[in-house]
Amino acid sequence: ETGVTQTPRHLVMGMTNKKSLKCEQHLGHNAMYWYKQSAKKPLELMFVYNFKEQTENNSVPSRFSPECPNSSHLFLHLHTLQPEDSALYLCASSQDRGLAHYEQYFGPGTRLTVT
Amino acid sequence: DQQVKQNSPSLSVQEGRISILNCDYTNSMFDYFLWYKKYPAEGPTFLISISSIKDKNEDGRFTVFLNKSAKHLSLHIVPSQPGDSAVYFCAASAGYGGSQGNLIFGKGTKLSVKP
Numbered sequence: 001e002t003g004v005t006q007t008p009r010h011l012v013m014g015m016t017n018k019k020s021l022k023c024e025q026h027l028g029h030n031a032m033y034w035y036k037q038s039a040k041k042p043l044e045l046m047f048v049y050n051f052k053e054q055t056e057n058n059s060v061p062s063r064f065s066p067e068c069p070n071s072s073h074l075f076l077h078l079h080t081l082q083p084e085d086s087a088l089y090l091c092a093s094s095q096d097r098g099l100a101h102y103e104q105y106f107g108p109g110t111r112l113t114v115t
Numbered sequence: 116d117q118q119v120k121q122n123s124p125s126l127s128v129q130e131g132r133i134s135i136l137n138c139d140y141t142n143s144m145f146d147y148f149l150w151y152k153k154y155p156a157e158g159p160t161f162l163i164s165i166s167s168i169k170d171k172n173e174d175g176r177f178t179v180f181l182n183k184s185a186k187h188l189s190l191h192i193v194p195s196q197p198g199d200s201a202v203y204f205c206a207a208s209a210g211y212g213g214s215q216g217n218l219i220f221g222k223g224t225k226l227s228v229k230p
Contacts, residue, residue, distance in 0.1 A: 004158065042117065043159075043204070043220040056217070090158055097216060103149065104218065106158030 002026055004107035006091050012113045015081060021110045023074040023091030030096040032074040033104065034066060037088040049074060050097040081114045088112070118142045119207050121221035128228050134192040136224050138205030141186065145207040149218065150179060150190050153202045162203075163190070195228045202226070 004025045013019050034046040048056035049068040065077040092104040120139045128134045146167040151159035165172040165179045172179050178191045205221040
């Protein structure tokens with residue numbers, strides 16, 4: 001595998017379910033990000049991890065719970081979601097956060113539908 | 116309120132002609148700007164960037180122009196090719212690291228290049 005991978009690619013879950021999204025980067029980067037892209041809206045930053053430490057939580061509801069066990073893996077644990085949480089969830093990585101100018105590399109995303 | 120605006124949701128161009136995608140921003144603290152390209156079912160991929168100390172950056176068929184006084188940047192693709200058909204996102208950041216270094220994205224412009 002190369003680049004940034006995300007699994008699953010598609011997920012349908014009920015509002016009472018618990019599921020997890022997985023992201024893995026094979027680029028040797030130290031910073032990882034979760035973004036949400038809703039229909040007709042810009043990408044919204046959710047969480048930032050730098051060297052496994054969470055450095056940003058962009059006022060995300062607690063029903064979204066990130067986990068970063070190491071610099072290569074990032075998870076987004078989902079529980080009791082709402083239909084309005086249906087969106088494309090994108091993971092990204094960059095070399096680190098020391099310089100904002102490092103380009104971010106994105107995974108293909110997980111298309112989440114909450115029923 | 117959106118800090119990065121791409122006011123044209125879509126653009127259609129004939130193969131071989133120039134494509135011009137526009138982006139406006141409101142935050143005068145932004146000092147670095149990026150363009151990403153996204154194909155269906157794939158994550159955004161970095162295309163080209165420009166620092167606020169420059170007014171032009173060129174990479175092959177792609178040129179980004181920055182007009183700081185107008186808070187406007189544009190991406191020129193010459194000549195346009197059918198493979199350029201994708202959604203193009205403009206993004207901006209302010210400063211190094213921390214929250215200011217987060218990328219703020221526009222909603223995207225869908226470019227269609229017709230043979």
